[in-house]
Amino acid sequence: xxxxxxxxxxxxxxxxxxxxxxxxxxxxxxxxxxxxxxxxxxxxxxxxxxxxxxxxxxxxxxxxxxxxxxxxxxxxxxxxxxxxxxxxxxxxxxxxxxxxxxxxxxxxxxxxxxxxxxxxxxxxxxxxxxxxxxxxxxxxxxxxxxxxxxxxxxxxxxxxxxxxxxxxxxxxxxxxxxxxxxxxxxxxxxxxxxxxxxxxxxxxxxxxxxxxxxxxxxxxxxxxxxxxxxxxxxxxxxxxxxxxxxxxxxxxxxxxxxxxxxxxxxxxxxxxxxxxxxxxxxxxxxxxxxxxxxxxxxxxxxxxxxxxxxxxxxxxxxxxxxx
Amino acid sequence: xxxxxxxxxxxxxxxxxxxxxxxxxxxxxxxxxxxxxxxxxxxxxxxxxxxxxxxxxxxxxxxxxxxxxxxxxxxxxxxxxxxxxxxxxxxxxxxxxxxxxxxxxxxxxxxxxxxxxxxxxxxxxxxxxxxxxxxxxxxxxxxxxxxxxxxxxxxxxxxxxxxxxxxxxxxxxxxxxxxxxxxxxxxxxxxxxxxxxxxxxxxxxxxxxxxxxxxxxxxxxxxxxxxxxxxxxxxxxxxxxxxxxxxxxxxxxxxxxxxxxxxxxxxxxxxxxxxxxxxxxxxxxxxxxxxxxxxxxxxxxxxxxxxxxxxxxxxxxxxxxxxxxxxxxxxxxx
Numbered sequence: 191x192x193x194x195x196x197x198x199x200x201x202x203x204x205x206x207x208x209x210x211x212x213x214x215x216x217x218x219x220x221x222x223x224x225x226x227x228x229x230x231x232x233x234x235x236x237x238x239x240x241x242x243x244x245x246x247x248x249x250x251x252x253x254x255x256x257x258x259x260x261x262x263x264x265x266x267x268x269x270x271x272x273x274x275x276x277x278x279x280x281x282x283x284x285x286x287x288x289x290x291x292x293x294x295x296x297x298x299x300x301x302x303x304x305x306x307x308x309x310x311x312x313x314x315x316x317x318x319x320x321x322x323x324x325x326x327x328x329x330x331x332x333x334x335x336x337x338x339x340x341x342x343x344x345x346x347x348x349x350x351x352x353x354x355x356x357x358x359x360x361x362x363x364x365x366x367x368x369x370x371x372x373x374x375x376x377x378x379x380x381x382x383x384x385x386x387x388x389x390x391x392x393x394x395x396x397x398x399x400x401x402x403x404x405x406x407x408x409x410x411x412x413x414x415x416x417x418x419x420x421x422x423x424x425x426x427x428x429x430x431x432x433x434x435x436x437x438x439x440x441x442x443x444x445x446x447x448x449x450x451x452x453x454x455x456x457x458x459x460x461x462x463x464x465x466x467x468x469x470x471x472x473x474x475x476x477x478x479x480x481x482x483x484x485x486x487x488x489x490x491x492x493x494x495x496x497x498x499x500x501x502x503x504x505x506x507x508x509x510x511x512x513x
Numbered sequence: 514x515x516x517x518x519x520x521x522x523x524x525x526x527x528x529x530x531x532x533x534x535x536x537x538x539x540x541x542x543x544x545x546x547x548x549x550x551x552x553x554x555x556x557x558x559x560x561x562x563x564x565x566x567x568x569x570x571x572x573x574x575x576x577x578x579x580x581x582x583x584x585x586x587x588x589x590x591x592x593x594x595x596x597x598x599x600x601x602x603x604x605x606x607x608x609x610x611x612x613x614x615x616x617x618x619x620x621x622x623x624x625x626x627x628x629x630x631x632x633x634x635x636x637x638x639x640x641x642x643x644x645x646x647x648x649x650x651x652x653x654x655x656x657x658x659x660x661x662x663x664x665x666x667x668x669x670x671x672x673x674x675x676x677x678x679x680x681x682x683x684x685x686x687x688x689x690x691x692x693x694x695x696x697x698x699x700x701x702x703x704x705x706x707x708x709x710x711x712x713x714x715x716x717x718x719x720x721x722x723x724x725x726x727x728x729x730x731x732x733x734x735x736x737x738x739x740x741x742x743x744x745x746x747x748x749x750x751x752x753x754x755x756x757x758x759x760x761x762x763x764x765x766x767x768x769x770x771x772x773x774x775x776x777x778x779x780x781x782x783x784x785x786x787x788x789x790x791x792x793x794x795x796x797x798x799x800x801x802x803x804x805x806x807x808x809x810x811x812x813x814x815x816x817x818x819x820x821x822x823x824x825x826x827x828x829x830x831x832x833x834x835x836x837x838x839x840x841x842x843x844x845x846x847x
Contacts, residue, residue, distance in 0.1 A: 233709035233710060233711060234709055346798050346799075348798060349798070376572055376736070377571065377738070377780045377781060377782075378571065378776060378777060378780045378795045379571075380780065380782070381780035381782075381794075381795075382794070382795070384782075385794075403710065404782065405710070406739070406782030406783055406784050407782045409782070409783070409785075410783070443711065444711060445784070447710060447711050447713070447714035448710060448713075448739065448784065449717075449739045449740055449742060449743030449744075450739070450784065450785070451739055451742065451783045451784070451785065451789075452789070455743065457718055457721070458714040458717055458718055458743065459714065460714040460715045460718055461711040461714070464679050464681060464682075464712065465679075465709070465711075
């Protein structure tokens with residue numbers, strides 16, 4: 191089998207606060223194959239964002255540990271800040287949730303795209319300009335030449351997210367990490383942006399990690415998915431398998447609690463209780479207090495990650511079996 | 514069934530500051546222009562007793578403005594808002610109080626809609642005391658504890674402050690506060706969009722249970738179409754401050770007629786991998802509500818638009834048993 195372009199094994203990120211130690215991510219493993227879109231899905235506080243920020247050394251005040259954190263042949267955990275800077279934006283770039291606050295309001299669009307070209311490439315002024323115009327038309331902005339001179343406030347939310355995608359693509363990165371790229375956008379604009387992103391990934395053999403809380407978006411765009419809960423990966427596998435036959439009780443509950451489009455339900459299934467606080471996690475399985483299938487063993491022991499067929503992995507003593 | 518709320522030809526405008534270039538020169542001299550945002554442009558709908566009516570649309574379409582105008586948090590420019598057939602004037606304080614008691618609101622953001630310096634018992638108890646629903650302090654507290662139980666919070670949480678609660682619990686507090694007035698209509702402005710998926714289901718179920726128990730009518734403002742499809746009886750789809758299509762939920766989801774509704778539905782990310790609607794790529798962006806397009810507001814993005822659409826705005830017409838569509842070409846396919 192082909193070697194994954196990005197591999198993470200047993201990643202843990204902890205924060206020491208006055209309330210105690212917060213285990214934002216504890217022992218998460220995942221990998222990204224070339225040309226694939228990997229979804230990381232979870233509710234707020236599940237650690238999906240922190241896990242990815244940890245990869246790029248963007249966690250402030252936290253302690254990151256991992257057995258393996260590898261991009262191609264580079265060990266990410268041993269990189270110094272200077273080396274990491276060369277990687278960020280050039281090899282792995284990130285797209286953030288809020289298109290309103292991730293652009294600098296005081297500089298023109300052109301200035302902000304050019305910044306990373308200046309930093310990471312040896313292109314001269316003319317070539318940079320040609321590249322920028324090329325980028326803007328690629329992300330579907332009409333009249334790119336004059337648009338370079340405009341400021342972020344002159345754009346709508348969807349257009350700004352396109353600009354951010356253009357910046358992320360500027361230096362031709364191999365991997366794009368998109369953190370809730372469409373959460374702040376309207377449905378119709380969300381559909382446009384998701385189509386743009388998937389086209390850019392598939393046509394230019396890049397890979398992408400898509401972080402989201404929206405299972406609809408996951409189902410529509412990703413090839414594989416990791417489901418996170420309270421800092422742990424509960425289940426991962428091929429998206430279709432996970433969505434159609436969830437094996438972890440959390441995934442199952444999550445899927446059942448969403449109003450389904452094709453059915454008329456009287457009542458929604460509800461997962462009882464709430465997400466545990468990060469500084470006060472259950473000793474055993476983190477989902478145990480809310481799990482309908484929990485047994486005494488779940489309270490005392492953390493379930494190991496089990497490998498199933500078809501690349502499926504699940505952390506549960508009593509997975510849901512088919513049929 | 515009795516109509517509990519009727520909105521007729523509602524128009525709401527937000528004035529903008531006029532700049533130095535906002536003037537017009539005519540024969541009679543120079544006059545200043547007063548630019549406005551046309552937030553709601555001639556919206557009419559009604560809600561029956563015990564019904565959930567959902568207003569759907571993308572951000573900036575005016576759906577929240579409609580809600581605010583109904584409870585008189587903002588002034589309307591023209592139109593009528595009839596509650597049980599009567600218009601309440603803002604002048605008569607007694608009738609305004611009664612009106613506001615009857616129509617309660619639940620807000621989107623459970624973090625900013627509760628006073629951080631008040632204990633939960635005061636947050637829920639204050640309106641009870643103000644409207645003199647219970648005669649003395651002890652009976653107010655009694656009602657507060659009953660309400661908290663109703664929404665699934667335990668009594669001992671009464672002495673706590675909002676920051677000690679999670680988002681879902683705060684939304685429950687907001688619901689208890691709304692219920693304390695024993696209202697006939699609840700306006701829920703995006704009540705679950707700030708919540709996590711697993712909590713969203715809890716709150717939606719709670720709302721439906723309370724609706725049945727108290728025979729409430731609900732005006733739901735939402736953008737998540739899966740949620741709307743689950744919870745509502747009838748829906749109205751808004752675009753640029755106008756309702757473009759409205760009717761029974763099942764009918765509209767089965768056969769959306771307006772080109773905007775069709776495009777909107779085809780953009781829904783659906784978990785089961787098939788979206789039943791024809792894929793329609795919606796082009797461009799919503800025009801500014803400062804300068805509305807001529808004719809049909811949707812013509813700038815509509816694949817079916819022709820000269821008629823640019824010239825004249827289509828009326829909202831009943832095409833089939835309370836299914837209203839505002840489009841000249843609703844019968845056409847793409």
